Amino acid sequence: MKSRFAFLIMRIVVGGMLVVFFNGLTGSAAWADVVIIAHPSVDVESMTAQELKNVFLGNRVKWNDHLQIKVVVLKDLPAHEQFTRKIVHKTTAQFKNWWRQMVFTGKGLIPRSFNSEQALMAYVAANEGAVGYISSELKPVGVRTINVLD
Template identity: 40%
Template sequence: MYAIKLTRFAMILFLAFLAFLPVTAFVSDANAEDIVVICNKNVAEDTLAPDEIRQIFLGKKTRWNDNRKIDFVTLRQDQPHKTFLKAFIGKTVAQYRNYWRKIVFTGKGRAPRSFKTPSDMVAYVARNDGAIGYVPPDTVSEDVKIIVTQ
């Protein structure tokens, strides 16, 4: 009797595993090539190391090399935001959100401005001195500068 219950339980677990397999098989694993870091054309830097990008978007690097204030912005769109966080920050969306909640709650900073669409972000970065953000490559315009990552 015990063996039958154990076998039934194992069968249920196996079927549950198979039910989720097709979903996970088609989820793409996006990478850094799916995101371009952009900045205002007046920013002197043309290249940034991945750690510098991480420091900027964690609010730890607040000034460009010419002492201008860094104005970093994020996207609300799920996949580009996830891809950026995974590739450059090393955090999930929830971890990044919680990081900024803690910073705001403790009074150590303000959460970054976020935009609903990549085109809104491009327009903001183009208009604001010192601004930096990230977008999918197909939304870059000549109004902003692409930052090369080292």
């Protein structure tokens, strides 16, 4: 009887830990989708997820060989967390470290970051070659959107 009770307690504890663990991994379901936006000078309608990843990780630095890519990101906003998880497949901490690694080894310039989606969109609309993202709840103004192909 005593051992069955102990087994029950153990199942509850382990089960609880697994729920907490996997909940932490999958994150909140309330996240909105993100939309990739770029300056109208960027002559690209769609990109694969891998191509976007290469752009946002600084592995690709030019649009169609002519225009410098200027990556911009959001600071700690929900859309940023969703973007890093879904597009570059990194946590926000890993994404930040990736770019610091690029900067301190001379392999790239750290993306400009913004505290609001409106400010990010205004920068993208005003700067040739700029690319960033906003949540789908915000209407894109003065920018072009890039479709993400699976």
